[in-house]
Every structure is written in structure tokens, then in C-alpha cells.
Amino acid sequence: MASLSRQVLEWLDERFGAGSVEEFLRHKTVPVHRHTIWYYFGGMTLFLFVIQVLTGILLLLYYRPTPNDAFESVQYIMTQVRFGWLIRSVHSWSANLMIFTAFVHMFSVYFLKAYRKPRELTWISGMLLLFFVLGFGFSGYLLPWNTLSFFATKVGTEMAGSIPVVGKWLLIYLRGGEEVTGATLTRFFGFHVAVLPGAVTLLLAMHLFLVQRLGMSVPPRAEQAIREGRQPARVMPFFPNFFLRDMMGWYAALGVLGALAALFPWELGSKADLFAPAPAGIRPEWYFLFMFQTLKYLPAKVLFLEGEFAGLLAFGAAAAVWVAVPFLDCKVGFGRVTRFFTGLGIFALGYVAVMSALALR
Amino acid sequence: MIGLLFPFASAWAVAPPKDSCLACHSSLEGKQSEPAMRFESDVHYQAGLNCADCHGGDPNDDTMNAMSRAKGFRGAPKKTQVPEFCARCHSDITYMRHFNPKMRADQLSQYLTSVHGKRLKQGDTKVAACVDCHGVHNIRAVSDTRAPVYPSHVANTCARCHADAAYMKEYKIPTDQAAHYLKSVHAELLAQGDTSAPTCTTCHGNHGATPPGVSSASNVCGTCHVFFAQLFEKSPHQAAFAKLGLPGCVQCHSNHEIVRPSDAWVGTESKSVCVTCHAEGDNGYIAAQGIAADLGKLNSSLQRTEETLNTAERSGMEVSSARVELGSAHEELIKARVNVHTFDEAEVRKLTGQGVDTSQKAYQAGLAALRERDFRRKGLGVALLAIVLAISGLYLKIREIESRDRKEA
Numbered sequence: 001m002a003s004l005s006r007q008v009l010e011w012l013d014e015r016f017g018a019g020s021v022e023e024f025l026r027h028k029t030v031p032v033h034r035h036t037i038w039y040y041f042g043g044m045t046l047f048l049f050v051i052q053v054l055t056g057i058l059l060l061l062y063y064r065p066t067p068n069d070a071f072e073s074v075q076y077i078m079t080q081v082r083f084g085w086l087i088r089s090v091h092s093w094s095a096n097l098m099i100f101t102a103f104v105h106m107f108s109v110y111f112l113k114a115y116r117k118p119r120e121l122t123w124i125s126g127m128l129l130l131f132f133v134l135g136f137g138f139s140g141y142l143l144p145w146n147t148l149s150f151f152a153t154k155v156g157t158e159m160a161g162s163i164p165v166v167g168k169w170l171l172i173y174l175r176g177g178e179e180v181t182g183a184t185l186t187r188f189f190g191f192h193v194a195v196l197p198g199a200v201t202l203l204l205a206m207h208l209f210l211v212q213r214l215g216m217s218v219p220p221r222a223e224q225a226i227r228e229g230r231q232p233a234r235v236m237p238f239f240p241n242f243f244l245r246d247m248m249g250w251y252a253a254l255g256v257l258g259a260l261a262a263l264f265p266w267e268l269g270s271k272a273d274l275f276a277p278a279p280a281g282i283r284p285e286w287y288f289l290f291m292f293q294t295l296k297y298l299p300a301k302v303l304f305l306e307g308e309f310a311g312l313l314a315f316g317a318a319a320a321v322w323v324a325v326p327f328l329d330c331k332v333g334f335g336r337v338t339r340f341f342t343g344l345g346i347f348a349l350g351y352v353a354v355m356s357a358l359a360l361r
Numbered sequence: 362m363i364g365l366l367f368p369f370a371s372a373w374a375v376a377p378p379k380d381s382c383l384a385c386h387s388s389l390e391g392k393q394s395e396p397a398m399r400f401e402s403d404v405h406y407q408a409g410l411n412c413a414d415c416h417g418g419d420p421n422d423d424t425m426n427a428m429s430r431a432k433g434f435r436g437a438p439k440k441t442q443v444p445e446f447c448a449r450c451h452s453d454i455t456y457m458r459h460f461n462p463k464m465r466a467d468q469l470s471q472y473l474t475s476v477h478g479k480r481l482k483q484g485d486t487k488v489a490a491c492v493d494c495h496g497v498h499n500i501r502a503v504s505d506t507r508a509p510v511y512p513s514h515v516a517n518t519c520a521r522c523h524a525d526a527a528y529m530k531e532y533k534i535p536t537d538q539a540a541h542y543l544k545s546v547h548a549e550l551l552a553q554g555d556t557s558a559p560t561c562t563t564c565h566g567n568h569g570a571t572p573p574g575v576s577s578a579s580n581v582c583g584t585c586h587v588f589f590a591q592l593f594e595k596s597p598h599q600a601a602f603a604k605l606g607l608p609g610c611v612q613c614h615s616n617h618e619i620v621r622p623s624d625a626w627v628g629t630e631s632k633s634v635c636v637t638c639h640a641e642g643d644n645g646y647i648a649a650q651g652i653a654a655d656l657g658k659l660n661s662s663l664q665r666t667e668e669t670l671n672t673a674e675r676s677g678m679e680v681s682s683a684r685v686e687l688g689s690a691h692e693e694l695i696k697a698r699v700n701v702h703t704f705d706e707a708e709v710r711k712l713t714g715q716g717v718d719t720s721q722k723a724y725q726a727g728l729a730a731l732r733e734r735d736f737r738r739k740g741l742g743v744a745l746l747a748i749v750l751a752i753s754g755l756y757l758k759i760r761e762i763e764s765r766d767r768k769e770a
Contacts, residue, residue: 078679085679085737240762248755255748262741265677 028212028238033222033231038108039242040249041101042211047250048098049204051257052136055091056193063143065189067182070145071271078268089261097257099137099287102130110325110345113338114217120326122210125203127323132200137285139192145185150272151282153188154180159295162308181274220338283359290355291315322348380420381427382412399499408460415446441481443490444472471569478569487528489570494518510567513551515560516542541618559585582610592702624660627701628653651706655713659694662720663687669727676734683726690720 013019030039062081064073077084106126109115115123142153157180161171176183218226225231236242284292295311302310321328329341386397400406405414413420418434419427428434438446448469450456457464468491472478477488494510501508509518520539522528529536542548542561550558564581565572583590593599593609602609613634614622625632628649629641635649666687673680693716700708 075679075681079682241759244755244759244762248752248759251748251752251755255745258741258744258748262737263677265679267677268679268681270681 024212025239026237028215029235030216030238030242031218031222032234032236033218035108035112035219035222038105038112039216040246041105041108043246044249044253045098045101045105046204046208047246047253048094048101049133049200051094051254052091052098053197055087055094058087059091060193065143065186067145067185067272067274070143070185071268074144075268078265085265086258086261089264089266090257092266093257093260093264095137095140096286097253099133102133103287106130107345107349111342112217112219113329114219115326115329116217116220117326117330119210119214119217122207122214123326124323125207125210129200129203129207131319132196132203134287136192136196136200137287139188139196141285142180142185142188143192144268145272146269147272147276147279148269148282150180150274151278152284153184154278155282156284156288157184159308159312162306163312164309167309179274286356286360289359290352293355293359296359318348380411380413381423382416382418382420384423386412396498402499402501404500404502404505414450440486440490441484443492444469444478444481447491468568471566475566475568475570476572487522489522493522510562512556512558512560513554515562516548516551519561538617541615545617545619546621547619582614586610588699589702592700596702596704598704622698624653624656624698627656645704648704648706652701652704652709655706655710656694656697656701659690659697659713659716659720662717662724663690663694666690666720666724666727669724669731673727673730673734676731678730678734680727680730683723683730686719686723686726690716690723692716693719 009022030036059077062073062077062084064070074088077088079085081087109123109126138153138156142149157171157174160174161167163170172178174184174187175181176187222231226233283289291311294315295308298307298311300307305313325341329338331337383397383400386394388394389397396412400412411420412418413433416435416437417432418429419432421427422432426432428436452466452469454464454466457466472491473482477490480488481490496509501511503510505511506513508514516539523534524536524539526536538561547559551560562570563585580590583593589610601607602612608616613626623632626634629636629639629646630653633649633653635645639645639649666683670680670683670687673683693712697709697712697716700712703709
């Protein structure tokens, strides 16, 4: 049996150069220090993304993206298709868990200063991936065509419409017309299953390539302690030691997803009615709540700008600063600038948490 | 109506014609100034009419001569003259059409057929004439929510006299109608803003207000509750009630205190209205027993299904199709309740039977959802066990690898 597998590997090696992969895996190591646990969140996000792709493909077998059929097809998946409830619930829960782990991964990279030279592009590609993942969430939310998703999309796209000059064009582009209709559903479906997966695949390939090419970053304090001989430079082999630990996490995530799907199947709600008034207390998914709450607090006018646009402009500027952090916090060490960025990160995390909690009240 | 009258009002606002009546009476004190002070809120004023249009006289004359008989001054009418005073215009359909093409002009003729009108003719000035209900000098359109004759105010307007025991003493009629009416389902709907819900005038008429007689009571109810009236007319109760001189609907539902009926009204238990006439062993008693049993069976079935679906929903199960079935079964119950007015056990059973069947289907769907929930939970248990075993295996493997590496190192 062992000789057969060796023969297969040799056969593949002759054609693909699989030996170089084996060589790479043999030599790849992962730094070991007291923050090593944060390294697992990238892999966890990737694992959940794979779950999304697989369950998404299965949902495509039954889902029909038209206003007449969308809700009924999801209802059919939930009630008639064998294990359809499991696939749809896992898809929805996994989407939320993926966004959560992506945020944890982003903040851990930020606070451990892993974006510093030469990993600027790893950070930027990661940030773009996060934006695309949020896009997945926004576009996927509409697809069941239920009341909540319909009105959340209406409110969300209206925000885009408040941007001066291009707002109107953007709103029509997103909605496929003036209003949220079947055209919007078709368009969002296209974004969700074609445009975003294509873009994410390319970016993910780049992100993973950079991670492998540059290796995992050691936090500045640990790096300094190793340099000064206060701490040994410990590493563990990526394969199998780190990989097996990763797998433990993935199994745990699978268990959590299964439990959530079985005990709290994702709700279907009621079919969207285009002519019904918006239900009371409508709000977006949890990961957009901090923006939603901020916009609620803003007055109608901020200086000479419309309140909503001023809010979006501020979030846009904040996102631009966040993406550009590797270049702004360029002399990462223990100076005043780097402390400022650590403070900024704590403020951002606190702001998101407090605003989201206020919106959930 | 106000909308149609607006052109007059705006014309008035642009160039108000001279009106010596308002000018003088505004400067007077007490009762003399009251008409002038109130008149601006009056629908007639807003329609462009002035004091002289009703009272005569010359509004262009600034002297007391404006109120001379020579200038057609009529003064204030006596109570007995009020209906005809208002009817000079309101019975003139040609004139009234200027203000509202749909305006009726039969108020006086109706009033004269009413108890109020007949008594006034006999000189009884305590009865209601136009101004007692509509007001005077501040008369508002019926559609004006501040008008005393606006649907939600009618009961209080009638009650001003009809609930005053001392005032009504000589007429020897009850004075608790308003108190009873305010407890009724009709008053409840009206209080919720449904102005189509009946109030005093809906059943008794407004200008021709007369208490419906025993024979016409079911016709009065039937003007709104058409289907119930039709069923009642075909029922064995129609002839029996007529023979006994019983007043149709009112016999079971009361007249003013018409409360929301319940299924307990049907049957032979203490709250039943059937046993007020039927005695044990008679056909009506047996039918009432049967109808109550059928309604009870459907009600219990619906309750059991509702509880099952609620449990399934609380467990996160999707039971919307079963909810639709349950809705249909509820509709059957409503139809069966309506058909109680046939007083025919077989007719009611036809509908309750359909309702029970539909409810049973929904119940089975609920049970299936609960079985599916249990299957999922068992599956989850097995999957979690497998996952725990896999994680434990991985943990042991890692320990083995790392202990071997340490030994080799």
C-alpha cells in the first residue's frame, strides 16, 4: 500500500513537480510565542469560506433568482429538500461566523503590527478581501427575498444614493432601476455567485501566496525579546504540527455550525411585499450595525453636507486610513507614532462594539 | 362638502362683503355677541352665507333699521319653527345643489315622521329639533370631526337627552341605552376609528329617528349583516319568532349592548342563549347540543394544532405551509359560526367537519416538524460525538508527533 502511494506521488511529481510542494511543507515553520493563537483565525476564515463555496453550490441546485420564485425556492430547500435545511442554515451561519473570524483576524493582525514591511500588500489584499466578504453578506442577504432582506436592501442602497454626483448612478446600477425590484434580485444574485467569487478567488490567491512567500510575522515585542536573547526563537513545523492544530479548530467550527443549524435553523421570514410599508425596527445585519447606528445619530445637516453623506464620507475616509496603515505607521517600533496607531485600533474596536451594542438595544 | 364649499370661502376671504350684523353683534356683550363670536366656525359662514340669509334684514345698513320688518328681518325662530326655518334652504334641492350636488333635501320630511318631529308638532319643545343636535351659529359639516353629529360623537349627542333620567322622566322610556351601547362591539369599533361602525342613527335613522319595531329589528341588523339575516330568514326560527312576537336578532344579541358573541352562547350550558327558550328534550335543545359539540370539536382541534405549530416554530422549524392550512381551518370555523344562524345542525357540521380535517392536516405537519426536529437533534448528537472523537484523535496525534520530535531532538 505504501509503495503504491509512493508510486502515485512519484507519478504526480514527474508531471506537477509535487516534490517541491512536499519540500515547501517540510521546511515551512510557524513562529511560537504567546500570541501564536491569533495565527489560527486566518485559516479558520479560509475554512469557513470553503464551507460557503460548497454549501453555496448545493443551494444553487434549487435556488431560483426571480421575485416570484426566490422565496418559494428557499422555502422548498428548507422544508422539502433532504438536508436542505442543514445546507441553507450552515450557509447562513457560516457566512456570519466567517465575517466574525475575518474581523478577529484583521484586528489581531492590526494589533500585532503584522502589516509592517514587507507585508503591506498582504494587509491591503486582506482588507480588500474583507470588503468583498461584506459585499457577499450584503448581496446574499437579499436572495431569500423576504420582508427583512427587501427593506434592508432598500435602506442600504438608498445610502449609496445619497453620495453627491455619482449617488444616483450608483443607486440605479445597484438596483437595476429606481426601485428595489426583481432586477435588483437578479443583479445581486450575479454579484453573489459570479462577480464576487471571481474577485475573491484572485485576491485570495494573492493573499495566500504573500503569506507563504513572506511567512508569518512575529510581533515587534517578541521579535525584540528574541533579538535581545530574552526569549528563544521557537518555531513549529507547519506540517503536520500547525496544520493538525488548524484542523482541530476546523472540526470545532464544524461542530458549532452543526449545532447552530440544528438548534437555531436560519429563519425564512415572510415573503417580500413590494407595496407593504416597511416593518418597524428594521435594521441591517450585525456587521453593518455600527454604521447604521452612527448614521441614525447624525443630524440632517453636518456643516454644508447632508448628514447621511457626511457619515458615509467619514466612514470612507476611516476605511482609507485603515487600509493605508502600513504606510502611515511605517516606522513600527515602540515610538509615539506606533502607540498612536495602537490607540486608534483600540478606539475603532471600542467604537464598533459600542455602536453595535446600542443598535441592538 | 367643505372641499366643495371652498370656492365660496376663498371668495369671501378675498373680498368680505359688508355685514353690519356681525359688526354690531361683535361689539355687544354676553348673549347678544354669542352668534357673531361663533359664526366664523359655522359651515354656513364658510360657504359664504351671512346672518341675513337665515334671519333676514339688511346687512348693508349700519343702523338698527337693518333689523326692521320692512327689510325682511325674521329674527330668531321659536323652537317649534326651527325645522321649517332650516328647511327653507335645506328642503330646496335646487338651491342645495349649488353647494353639494349629492346633498339630500328630505331632512324635514323625514323629521316630521320621527317621534321628535311628531311631538314638536304637538307643541312639545323638549324634543330634539335641528339645532339641538347640530348646534346653532357654530354648525359644522357632518364630516367635520368636531361636529356633534360626527359618527364618533353621535352617541354622546343623543345621550345628552336620552341618558338624562330627569329630563326623560315624562316620556317613560329607558335612559340606559347609551351606557349599554358604549359596552357594545359597535362602540368599540367606532372608538378604534372605524367610522363605518353603527351608532344610534345607523339603526334608528337620523332625521326620521324612530325606534325599530319588533318586526323590523332583524331588517335593521340585516342592512349591514346581510348574510346573517338571509340565513335567519330561511331558518325555523323566522316563523317561530314571528309567531311569538320575538324581535329576531335582538332576542339573542340584545339591542344596544351588542357584545362580541362567543361559542359558549350556543349549546345547553349556563352561558347559552338557546336555553332561554328551549327546554331539555325538544328539537331545538338537541340541535343546540349538537352544534355546540361540533364547534367545540373544531375549536379543540384548532387549539391543539396551534400549540403544536407554536412548539415547532419555537424549535426553529419551518411550518409556514401548515400555518396556511391552519388559517383555512380557522376560516371554516368562522363560516360555521355564521351558519349557526341556520340553526341546522347538519349545515354547521358540514363546515366544522371540513375545518377539523384541514386542522388535522396542519397538526400532522406540525408533528412531522417535531419528529424532524428530534431527528436533527439526534443527528447533531452523533455528529458532535464524531467531531469530539476526531479532535481528540488529532490532539493525541499532535502529542505523539511532538513527543517523538522532542526525543529525537
